[in-house]
Amino acid sequence: MYMKKKRYEERQRSSRITRKRIITYGIIATAVSLISYLGYNAMIPVNGTTPVLGAPANHFIKATHSSSSGYTWVSIASAKVKGIRNTGGNVINPDYAFNKGELETFHVINEDYTTKSNHNFNIDEFNVHTKDLAYYESQTITFVADKTGTFEYYCTIHPEMKGEIVID
Structure with a gap:
């Protein structure tokens, strides 16, 4: 007991x-x-209000400056660029080609060692706007390519830094 x-x-x-x-x-x-x-x-893209499940297509792009080409965007990884399916990187101010409805991510980094200027990355139609990135800062932006047409991406600080995104 x-x-x-x-x-x-x-x-x-x-x-x-x-x-x-x-x-x-x-x-x-x-x-x-x-x-x-x-x-x-x-999981909520910048141009959406609800989470999107799925893996986005990743695009790596850097802001640079050189005395020969000035301020430019340079793709730093394989990219689906308009007219070319796999570039292997190092394309200056690339024109991207996406399919409508795809989830896309841009990884933007400022590697402007020469002038150490700030840069930003914008696509107005998809509400894609990074902050002003100081030297060696980066930001990742995810959006849904939900409109067809040709859209410009650009830097507001350096207007010559621009390219196109074509969505079919």
């Missing part, structure tokens, strides 16, 4: 909700909620 009572008391003690357990569960619940909220918002 004594052993049963002792085991019962130990179970009661181990299943008690203590202040330490409440704090631990609260921290875990807060962390899970925060991660869920940020993950949900990360």
Whole structure:
């Protein structure tokens, strides 16, 4: 009888909700909620209001300056460029070709070592606007190519930095 009572008391003690357990569960619940909220918002493209599930096509582009070509955008990875399906990168002010409805992501980096000027990347029709990126800053923008036509991307600081996006 004594052993049963002792085991019962130990179970009661181990299943008690203590202040330490409440704090631990609260921290875990807060962390899970925060991660869920940020993950949900990360899936919403800049020209949308609801999350989009799926992997976007990634395009890497950098802002540069050289004495021979001036301020330019340069693709730094393989890109689906108008007229050419796979460029291998290093195309100056590339013209991109997308299909309507595709999820697209631009990874923009300012690598303007020469002048260390700020640059930004904009496509007005899709609400794509980066902040002014200082030297070696980067920003990633995801959008849905939900309109057909030819659209210009550009830098407001250096108007000669521009190219086209064609959506079929």
